[in-house]
Amino acid sequence: MGGGSASLCAGCRQAGRCRLGIEAVETRDDGSVVGRFRLGAEHEGAGGVAHGGSVMAAFDEVCGVVPWSASVLAVTADMQVSFRRPVPIEHDLDIRAWSENRDERGWWTIAAELLLPGPNMVLATARGRFVERDPERHYARFHQWLSERTGRTSDAHA
Ligand SMILES: CCCCCCCCCCCC(=O)SCCNC(=O)CCNC(=O)[C@H](O)C(C)(C)COP(=O)(O)OP(=O)(O)OC[C@H]1O[C@@H](n2cnc3c(N)ncnc32)[C@H](O)[C@@H]1OP(=O)(O)O
Numbered sequence: 001m002g003g004g005s006a007s008l009c010a011g012c013r014q015a016g017r018c019r020l021g022i023e024a025v026e027t028r029d030d031g032s033v034v035g036r037f038r039l040g041a042e043h044e045g046a047g048g049v050a051h052g053g054s055v056m057a058a059f060d061e062v063c064g065v066v067p068w069s070a071s072v073l074a075v076t077a078d079m080q081v082s083f084r085r086p087v088p089i090e091h092d093l094d095i096r097a098w099s100e101n102r103d104e105r106g107w108w109t110i111a112a113e114l115l116l117p118g119p120n121m122v123l124a125t126a127r128g129r130f131v132e133r134d135p136e137r138h139y140a141r142f143h144q145w146l147s148e149r150t151g152r153t154s155d156a157h158a
Pocket of ligand 1: 061065
């Protein structure tokens with residue numbers, strides 16, 4: 001994914017828009033990624049402040065673009081988020097994400113910060129580990145695992 005508008009995940013493709021309000025994702029020459037987005041009223045927790053889970057989803061998405069920009073699918077293994085200031089809804093926001101490490105087993109450590117443009121204030125930070133997966137094998141293995149345990153695959157892929 002180069003500079004310009006964001007590609008959509010499978011769920012958002014069905015909706016025809018990024019439901020997290022991610023408008024543009026740009027990959028820089030150094031491999032870092034900047035996503036500009038705006039959380040709408042449907043992401044309000046209370047008092048004009050975004051729900052923490054929506055902020056975490058935005059971090060997950062933009063961090064996932066870092067390996068994706070290197071033509072690698074890496075799934076989230078874990079992520080820690082620090083909420084430093086309330087995150088406003090209906091406001092331009094930036095997430096900057098970059099790789100801190102990629103080991104020989106295909107584990108990435110990706111760090112990110114959510115900024116309020118203008119004052120350029122850090123509102124939240126994240127650090128997560130992402131694991132490289134062959135997309136075809138990963139999702140085939142998932143469906144097999146699910147059907148072995150439940151007798152059915154996920155409804156979306158039945
Ligand atoms: C177009 C625009 C895009 C836009 C591009 C933007 C991309 C955005 C990406 C966003 C990123 C995401 O949200 S990704 C979605 C959230 N993350 C996930 O779904 C990951 C779920 N977790 C896992 O699949 C696994 O635990 C891993 C891969 C994280 C860790 O695996 P590992 O440490 O290497 O070890 P491994 O032995 O392989 O697996 C650990 C245990 O998980 C099981 N396991 C591993 N893989 C699977 C699997 N596929 N299906 C079922 N089970 C599995 C193993 O059997 C084992 O069970 P046992 O022996 O212990 O019983």
